[in-house]
Amino acid sequence: MDYSNEVIRAIKNRRSAAKLSPDKPVGREMIEAVLDAAIWAPNHHLTEPWRFVVITGDERKRLGDAIADAISSTPSDPPMPPEKVERERTRPLTAPVVIAAICSPSQDKRAVAQEELVAGGGALQNMLLAAHSIGLGTKLKTGPYSYSQVIRGFLNMRDSESLISFVYLGFPEGEAAPGKRAGLVGKVDWRS
Numbered sequence: 564m565d566y567s568n569e570v571i572r573a574i575k576n577r578r579s580a581a582k583l584s585p586d587k588p589v590g591r592e593m594i595e596a597v598l599d600a601a602i603w604a605p606n607h608h609l610t611e612p613w614r615f616v617v618i619t620g621d622e623r624k625r626l627g628d629a630i631a632d633a634i635s636s637t638p639s640d641p642p643m644p645p646e647k648v649e650r651e652r653t654r655p656l657t658a659p660v661v662i663a664a665i666c667s668p669s670q671d672k673r674a675v676a677q678e679e680l681v682a683g684g685g686a687l688q689n690m691l692l693a694a695h696s697i698g699l700g701t702k703l704k705t706g707p708y709s710y711s712q713v714i715r716g717f718l719n720m721r722d723s724e725s726l727i728s729f730v731y732l733g734f735p736e737g738e739a740a741p742g743k744r745a746g747l748v749g750k751v752d753w754r755s
């Protein structure tokens with residue numbers, strides 16, 4: 564039996580984009596379609612523990628400045644060379660849209676922090692698949708600076724919140740690297 568179908572093919576064929584067209588705008592309806600898919604991820608007690616910051620236009624420059632500040636204030640050994648810091652400053656301009664996907668755990672007494680984060684991961688995957696299904700490409704970006712106070716401040720994050728990832732969104736350009744997975748061998752304990 565071949566269980567390959569549209570959903571499974573989309574899951575397997577989605578790849579992180581090599582490059583995104585920086586100047587080809589993505590309409591608001593496409594962005595909303597991606598976010599609307601995100602929120603259908605499973606989440607325990609229906610806490611819906613997520614929120615999104617959609618960064619476009621000149622706000623991408625302000626994000627880049629925050630990233631550069633964050634790198635300068637995040638100790639690293641060896642320190643990041645200045646030219647690399649400048650590359651990170653301009654990185655948000657490499658996509659027309661950058662979405663910060665944030666896990667925002669519920670105050671509900673039944674909510675379990677780990678489950679809230681897992682739900683956030685599901686929302687992230689939904690975003691990537693929805694984008695892929697409507698012809699958009701995505702690239703994820705984190706790194707030590709993304710968890711810094713500077714970035715938390717930029718995104719107005721409460722103490723309980725955590726960044727799931729920055730999602731760079733746009734029309735894909737060039738060939739993505741081929742998908743690579745080690746397969747199921749050694750990952751499954753079959754019991755009966």
Ligand SMILES: Cc1cc2nc3c(=O)[nH]c(=O)nc-3n(C[C@H](O)[C@H](O)[C@H](O)COP(=O)(O)O)c2cc1C
Pocket residue numbers: 577578579703704705706727728742743
């Ligand atoms: C939470 C999270 C953060 C990530 N951050 C980065 C990143 O900072 N830089 C990067 O190149 N890829 C990042 N990735 C993407 C992975 O590198 C990528 O998914 C992996 O190489 C597999 O490639 P594929 O997406 O084409 O299957 C991140 C993935 C996740 C889930």
